[in-house]
Amino acid sequence: MDVRLRKVLTSVLSDGFLILYFLFALFPIVWMVLVSLKSTNELFTTQFIFTPTLDNYQAILFGDARAAAGVIAKQEFPRNFMNSFIVSSGAVVVSLLVGVPAAYSLARYDFKGKENLAFTFLSFRFAP
Numbered sequence: 001m002d003v004r005l006r007k008v009l010t011s012v013l014s015d016g017f018l019i020l021y022f023l024f025a026l027f028p029i030v031w032m033v034l035v036s037l038k039s040t041n042e043l044f045t046t047q048f049i050f051t052p053t054l055d056n057y058q059a060i061l062f063g064d065a066r067a068a069a070g071v072i073a074k075q076e077f078p079r080n081f082m083n084s085f086i087v088s089s090g091a092v093v094v095s096l097l098v099g100v101p102a103a104y105s106l107a108r109y110d111f112k113g114k115e116n117l118a119f120t121f122l123s124f125r126f127a128p
Helices: 003-036 055-062 077-108 114-126
Strands: none
């Protein structure tokens, strides 16, 4: 077999494998989007052909669950989302305020126990 033909064949096979793996990995996300667009009656069916609806998004975002569940229920999603956003933003700010000076001092200055301290910080990252 010619060397150039072998390289082309290897390239085509590896690209095909990567495309198949990409589709396999992307399928759960596509499935979640499809299920979110189904009505309550069609929710537990496995049909790919259905009439898409945005009633579920309306129920979550605007607090009106009549369209999705058939009963009136107050949804607290916007308030809970804002609470999560505030807590996560606060955690990021505190981490940056503590981490940036620590990283600067470890990178810039030489002191006794620097390597042990840097390894301890690194072990907190890879231990979980």
